[in-house]
Amino acid sequence: MRAVHATLSFGGLLSAALLLAEPAGSKNPAATNNVDITARGPFEYDLKTGRLHWSENVVVDDPGSFHLTCEDLVAERSLTNRRIEVIIATSNVVVTFVEGGVTSEARCGRAVYSAATDTFELTGDNPVVRRLEASSWADTIIFNRSTGKVQGKGNPRIQFNAGAFPKTNPLGPK
C-alpha cells in the first residue's frame, strides 16, 4: 500500500484530527459491565492508599471497548468516592481500542488513563497510534475516548495510508 508521509513540524500542540468514524460512547453490543484483568502476579492491594498493582503479563480486557497488555499496571482509587481515578500501564504497552466497529492500536512505554477526562496519555518508547487511514507519532499522544480525538504533543508526525482516501482527494494516489 502506498503511503503519503505528512511530517508536521508544529512545535506545540497538534490536533491530529484523527477522528474516529463514530464518536466514542456509542452503543456497542459487545460491551459488558465488567473489566477483566489477568496477571501472572504478584498483585498488591494497599487499602490505606487505595492502590492496586498488577505485575507481569498483565492483560486488561474491556470487551467491545479496549484491550490492553503491559508488564505493570497500577490503579489508584479515590478514598473519598471509592472510584478508580487513574490507571497507569507501563512497559510494552499495547492498547487496542474498538469504537463503533473501528479498531485503532496504540503502542508506548507508558499509558495513563484519567477517569476525570476519559483520556489516555501515551508516552515513552516512541508512542504511536495506528488506525486504518493513518498512523501518528509524537512525544506524547493524548487519546480522548469521549470525543474520539487524538492529539500529539512534541515532534508530531502523521503517516496517512493512501488507500484510505478517495481518488478525488488531493492527498490521494494519482
Next chain:
Amino acid sequence: MALNSVLPSLSKETDRYRIGAASHTVLSRSSTSLPAGAPRNFSARRRDHVGTSVCAVLIAAGILTGQTPANAPAVGRRLSFYHREGDRNVAHFTAAEAVPQGISIYLARNFHMETFREKDGSEELLIDAPECLFDATTKRASSPGPIRVRQGDGLFVLEGVGFQWDQENSRLVVSNQVHTVIQKMSIIPHSP
C-alpha cells in the same frame, strides 16, 4: 473425657470466648475423676502434673498474645477472632477449623476474613481461602493455595494462588495467577 466431646456441648459463642477455660476444665476433670480417697499412682500424679503444665502454657499463651479472654481465638472446630481498636471492629477472622501450629498460629481451614471501614463500619474487604496459616498476634494470614477476594462495595472480585494478608498495614499480596473482575461503573468517566 475427650476434648472433642466437651467442645460440641458449648455454644458457638461460648466456644468462641471460653477456649482457655474449656481446656482447663477438661484437664481438671481428668485429674478429679478418681473416687474420693482412692490412692493415686505415679502415672496419675504425672498426668496431673502434665495437665497443670499444659494449663499453664495455655494460660500463658493467652497472656502472650495480649488478648483478653473475650477476644481470644477459639480453637477446635472453629475459629472466630475479632480485631478491635477501642469499641470498633477492625476485622473479623473465622475458620471452620483451626489447628494450633504454635503460640497464636493456627492452620485455618475454610478461612474467611473481612475488614470494616472506619467511617461507617461497613464491609471493606472480604477474603476466603480453603486453607491458610493465621497468626492471631500479628493478624497475618498466608497461604500458597487459592484465594478469593471481594471488595465490600463491589468494586472488584479477585481470584489467585498464594497470598499474604497483613492486617497491620492493611495490605494484600496475591502471588500468582491473578484474575480480577472490576465493575466498570467504578471507572467510567466522572459526571461533570
